[in-house]
Amino acid sequence: AQSVTQxxxxxxxxxxxxxxxxxxxxxxxxxxxxWYVQSPGQGLQLLLKYFSGDTLVQGIKGFEAEFKRSQSxxxxxxxxxxxxxxxxxxxxxxxxxxxxFYFGTGTSLTVIP
Amino acid sequence: xAVVSQHPSRVICKSxxxxxxxxxxxxxxxxxxxxxxxxxKQSLMLMATSNEGSKATYxxxxxxxxxxxxxxxxxxxxxxxxxxxxxxxxxxxCSARDPRxxxxxxxxxxxxxxxx
Numbered sequence: 331a332q333s334v335t336q337x338x339x340x341x342x343x344x345x346x347x348x349x350x351x352x353x354x355x356x357x358x359x360x361x362x363x364x365w366y367v368q369s370p371g372q373g374l375q376l377l378l379k380y381f382s383g384d385t386l387v388q389g390i391k392g393f394e395a396e397f398k399r400s401q402s403x404x405x406x407x408x409x410x411x412x413x414x415x416x417x418x419x420x421x422x423x424x425x426x427x428x429x430x431f432y433f434g435t436g437t438s439l440t441v442i443p
Numbered sequence: 444x445a446v447v448s449q450h451p452s453r454v455i456c457k458s459x460x461x462x463x464x465x466x467x468x469x470x471x472x473x474x475x476x477x478x479x480x481x482x483x484k485q486s487l488m489l490m491a492t493s494n495e496g497s498k499a500t501y502x503x504x505x506x507x508x509x510x511x512x513x514x515x516x517x518x519x520x521x522x523x524x525x526x527x528x529x530x531x532x533x534x535x536x537c538s539a540r541d542p543r544x545x546x547x548x549x550x551x552x553x554x555x556x557x558x559x
Binding site: 381434 | 449477484485486487489492534536538545546547548550551552553555
């Protein structure tokens, strides 16, 4: 069965500290992996995506993610968090041939001064 | 990148009435659109897959007679919540596939539905 797990429901970090949000997936086909960010009451904004090639993917707002096939993981990282990064983060997996996206349950990020 | 719009962004309706939400792909033709529902502080749950010119495919547990989906053109899909009740209050998000781009979906900004 296809699924995405985000083990951390909520994370609090200090501004300027590094961040890593975890994402593990279970998918029968070659996965297409995504990270989205959602501010309260807003839609989803794509941070980055991985389809193939270099397993370290750079995204917007200084985010990056690394695809590790052996661990079925696609963790999101940022070296220095800004207060404006506080939001909900969703990992998603899809496929080229399949249509459906599977979303994780999300990780809520709080940034403290 | 491709843009998907939703209208309205917020709607309040009375219990028992119906409300229609539109999802448009603005700069590409979307043969497939998706409708998601999101409860507060929860993830997105796929409700249905909408294919242009054919009937929508609903996920298990989603009432197709309550959530009517019409994908009448390559740039427009509509979700009609019929006989709405307070428990239908939620955030509804649509997405669309650009067939020129493998694997990606573009998400609309969402519609906040409140049923009083």
